[in-house]
Amino acid sequence: MTPASIVAAQSLAALLRERTVLLIAGIFTAMVLVSAWMGWSATATVNGIYADAVIYLQSIGQPVPANPLGQTSALGVLRNLTVYVSLIGTFAAIVTGQRLIEADRRAGVLPLIAARPPARMTYVAGKMQALALATAALVTLAAVISGLTLVLLPAIAVTAGEWLRLGGFFLLSWAYVTLFGMVALGAAARIPATAGGLLAATILWLAVTFVLPALTGNVNPTAAINPISALVATPETPVFTILGTVLGPVSLSEAYAYLAAGLMGYLPAGLVPRGVVPPFLSLIVLVAAALVFALRSGLALDPNAGGPDA
């Protein structure tokens, strides 16, 4: 094992013993199950109505139209997943990122680690590796539940292309939640106060999820997390046009919703993203920025600050 892997393995083992992290991961999994059930329930209802309609239309000699479910994207039944990724997935990543540093600080082991041969870069790399693996595990769990839902749902045939796009959606979700985790990890490294890192990352998350969509597209907070109502065109007023252009590239939750809708096949026809930067590029740049922030903050981590007696 490399020193970074040793740090990562220890960090993951510590996370598995953290009640808070496990609780939030459990809630996320439960909500993914709810999302799957809602998709299954909606499909079953439509299928039931369609079956009754077929019997009736045949009895009166009328032509039977195709099942409406066949006209829409099969992946659309999982659209509620974007809500849970945006809300609970990101928050789980934030708590995980913060705990990865804070747990070591509270345990008073930072000086013990820093007084050993591995360089600070190795420690930070190990922590970032642990975070990426933890969020990957969370998203993989959601992917497995979603995949099983699609396989078990009657009347939904998922094509190979749709499976690929579903994979792309979970890759996108992993990058999105990990971004917030990295910000929390970096903030926890920079701010020795116990709640400081958590608060800083949470405020950023709140701003990105609720405030920016309101400024760029007049999307109210509740609509901002709705996979359908969040996807609206920029209001045609000078203020929103300017704000949409300026803030659009950093309005992460909107970029995520836009890309997720595109991958899942429910993006409204003709809807253009805000700003001049394509959402995919925005996301790539901001993920890279979060990684750099986490790395630089980790390197600046003071092993003597804070700690169990602070």
Place this chain on the structure above:
Amino acid sequence: MTTTTPAIVTRDLTKSYGAATILHPLTITIPRGEVFGFLGHNGAGKTTTIRLLTTLLAPSAGQASVAGHDLATDPMALRAAIGYLPENVRLYDRFTTQENLVFFGRLSGLSDVEDRVADTLAFLGIEALADRRVGTFSKGMRQRVGLAQAILHRPELLFLDEPTSGLDPMGVRLLREIVARLHASGMTIFMNTHLLSEVALTCTSIGVLAQGRLVYHDRMEAVTAKYGDERALEDLYLGVGLSEVTA
């Protein structure tokens, strides 16, 4: 590096935060095989000195060599050669002693980490703690597990920061015996303390730090010859320290 290289050599080692100087230029040489007692009042700069020598803090000025490795140019080799027990060590509460030590052993690059952990626990007489969670331990038990992580990789030089702080008399005696055994095995020990009794019983040389300045440094025999018993040592400590404080 040879075995005749001093364990610690500092030249004008200084630490300042803005206008406040915590450690004034410190020049000191500590030979190998010593148990060096670093005395001083709270806030005198003892912990800062240890943090500088263990690479946990970057000096504002000056140079230092620890176990033959330069602080600025060879920090990784320096870290590989030292062990460090901070004051109030905690460790991972939810992990057992064994799990904690295996982690720190692996970070120190030990390949035979399981064997080393077993040997170290046996050396410290705490085999019974191996499978118990550290979070359930008393202060004294934690201190010994903390000491285990510090000596696990057989360092040439061991830094102990107030190792007896918060320990009961039995714990203090146990720690004293362990320090004596480590010294007998050839390890150099640098110990911050303000317990004069510990210095008198354990150390082979002492330094006194007052307001960030080294105001006294000599071998223990010289101190004993000059000042006699422990009470005289106390007079020396308080006299040197207080004269600095009131100067």
